[in-house]
Amino acid sequence: MPVSEWWKEAVIYQIYPRSFRDSNSDGVGDLPGITEKLDHVASLGVDGIWISPFFTSPMRDYGYDVADYTDVDPLFGTLADFDALIKRANELNLKVIIDQVMSHTSSNHGWFQTSRSSQDNPKADWYVWADAKPDGSPPNNWLSIFGGGAWEWEPRRQQYYLHNFLKSQPDLNFHCPQVQDALLEAARFWLERGVAGFRLDVCNFFTHDAKLRNNPPKDESDPTFHPYNPYSMQQHIYDKSRPETLGFLRRLRALTNEFGPTMMVGEVGHDDPLKIMDEYTSEPGPLHTCYSFALLDTHIRPRHIRPIIEDFQQRSPKGWPSWTFSNHDVVRAVSRMSGKQPGEPVSDDFAVALNAALFALPGTIFFYQGEELGLTEAPIPPEARRDPVGRDGCRTPMVWDAAQTNAGFGDGTPWLPISQTHLGRAVATQETNANSVLRRTRDLLRWRQAQPALRRGESTFFDAPKDCLLILRETEGQKILAAINLTSEVQILHVPDALGGTKLMGEGCSDQLDKALTLQPFGFGFYEVA
Numbered sequence: 001m002p003v004s005e006w007w008k009e010a011v012i013y014q015i016y017p018r019s020f021r022d023s024n025s026d027g028v029g030d031l032p033g034i035t036e037k038l039d040h041v042a043s044l045g046v047d048g049i050w051i052s053p054f055f056t057s058p059m060r061d062y063g064y065d066v067a068d069y070t071d072v073d074p075l076f077g078t079l080a081d082f083d084a085l086i087k088r089a090n091e092l093n094l095k096v097i098i099d100q101v102m103s104h105t106s107s108n109h110g111w112f113q114t115s116r117s118s119q120d121n122p123k124a125d126w127y128v129w130a131d132a133k134p135d136g137s138p139p140n141n142w143l144s145i146f147g148g149g150a151w152e153w154e155p156r157r158q159q160y161y162l163h164n165f166l167k168s169q170p171d172l173n174f175h176c177p178q179v180q181d182a183l184l185e186a187a188r189f190w191l192e193r194g195v196a197g198f199r200l201d202v203c204n205f206f207t208h209d210a211k212l213r214n215n216p217p218k219d220e221s222d223p224t225f226h227p228y229n230p231y232s233m234q235q236h237i238y239d240k241s242r243p244e245t246l247g248f249l250r251r252l253r254a255l256t257n258e259f260g261p262t263m264m265v266g267e268v269g270h271d272d273p274l275k276i277m278d279e280y281t282s283e284p285g286p287l288h289t290c291y292s293f294a295l296l297d298t299h300i301r302p303r304h305i306r307p308i309i310e311d312f313q314q315r316s317p318k319g320w321p322s323w324t325f326s327n328h329d330v331v332r333a334v335s336r337m338s339g340k341q342p343g344e345p346v347s348d349d350f351a352v353a354l355n356a357a358l359f360a361l362p363g364t365i366f367f368y369q370g371e372e373l374g375l376t377e378a379p380i381p382p383e384a385r386r387d388p389v390g391r392d393g394c395r396t397p398m399v400w401d402a403a404q405t406n407a408g409f410g411d412g413t414p415w416l417p418i419s420q421t422h423l424g425r426a427v428a429t430q431e432t433n434a435n436s437v438l439r440r441t442r443d444l445l446r447w448r449q450a451q452p453a454l455r456r457g458e459s460t461f462f463d464a465p466k467d468c469l470l471i472l473r474e475t476e477g478q479k480i481l482a483a484i485n486l487t488s489e490v491q492i493l494h495v496p497d498a499l500g501g502t503k504l505m506g507e508g509c510s511d512q513l514d515k516a517l518t519l520q521p522f523g524f525g526f527y528e529v530a
Helices: 003-009 031-036 038-043 079-091 110-115 177-192 244-257 273-281 302-315 333-338 348-360 420-425 427-431 437-448 452-456
Strands: 011-015 048-051 068-072 095-100 151-154 159-162 197-200 263-268 289-292 364-368 458-461 468-475 478-485 491-494 501-509 516-529
Touching (some): 003 364, 003 452, 031 038, 038 079, 079 095, 095 177, 177 244, 197 244, 244 263, 244 273, 273 302, 289 364, 302 348, 302 458, 302 468, 348 437, 348 478, 348 516, 437 501, 452 468, 468 491, 468 516
Parallel strands (some): 011 364, 197 263, 263 289
Antiparallel strands (some): 151 159, 468 478, 478 516, 501 516
8 A cells, every 4th residue: 555545544643631641740641751652552553643722722611712823831841742653653663643623612712812802903803703683692503512602791792602512712704814824834733743643523513604593493203302401403404514615624634644644633523424434535535544433322321332433335335444442431341232321341351352343453553542441431429520511521631650650651740540340350360460451452463464355455344143243354365354342241143154264362262263253252263374
């Protein structure tokens, strides 16, 4: 595969900087802490890292409310610390991807402070402003993802401004050319410092309907309609996923292309995410790849993996997906996929088998920090909760060494408590145990990275019992059949007659690929097919 398409074969490790490693004992992870622990990341065999936002911010949404696009928040360090991180990553052959939160800024951003001051200032049109209706109510029925209406009154302008998320996150107006130009310059700033690309936060929210038309109601028979969530009761056809977004994304793609083999991965939040993934990634789509919440939603279990992957393949034969089971916004995969409550123990074997399933999928793979340890969703006592929408349980600090203060995260009081349920899974403990989730996942991932069929091969699913996967990955010169049991019971998978082969990697499975393949609880096998 051409070097310019390295991202197609990549496994990228997501780092949530607040919770990775605190180097200066202030209780919050930082850029020097990431640099300090990059050897651990590189040892896994991944191709790169994605770092969640570390830019100047009041932290009302923990960095996803940017107050300065071209500087590091002092909480995380300095630009010199970022440059040192890039240097060390390059030494370890790790690409560095960073977040770009372009749909909105913090209300503290200088752009917004100017824009809100009057209706005739130089940045008056940089945000989405609208007059009230004659009765003083908001201009339309759009809603915020985080609850309530999406409009906030600004007395100084005597107008409402749009916020798809928190009211302290006003939406930028992409219909204003100067806004697009300013965001492109911010992106150039980081490309020139050596990043290999961007993860684009909620990229289908960039543009809105210029006429501010009301969203129509959603039919109650729609499977995405939920009466307990007003946001789900609308068809979001005017407040996001507008066709104008593609024009800006093409401009951003042209910019990144100036810097060689870069990538852009878009985060998609939509009732039909696979549709947007196809639109944004199919050639000549503007993005290299997209990932969505298709495999991240609360209801997702192992049985949903195959239909979601096949649905994307059928609808987007020329698109390139990215898949992940966990990130900083959702319940950790080992808890969610097993139906366990926060803090409830989950089998190590299940954690490894789930990682094996992720590594068997076609597309670019994103792997969230702590998944290599089998970390469960952490229970958070009410007095320790920080996030306004309850995502703390997947954001607790990494556990490096249970014998050290705060499990090696740092000497200061952590911003979120160290989960006591995680202490037995600390890196130092698992490194000494050949049967640990860490050691087994590392062996599996490093082996996977040497298999052309798994890195870039086509895929075909075969029928398997519920919560099991049987998938053939094939490329020129290699065919590998992956058989994975994500249940706590022995399962028999019926292999097509034409397929026979020998085990290359696996646990709880036979050495030969039999027509009736028996997998032990949470067993999996990768077989080379003749």
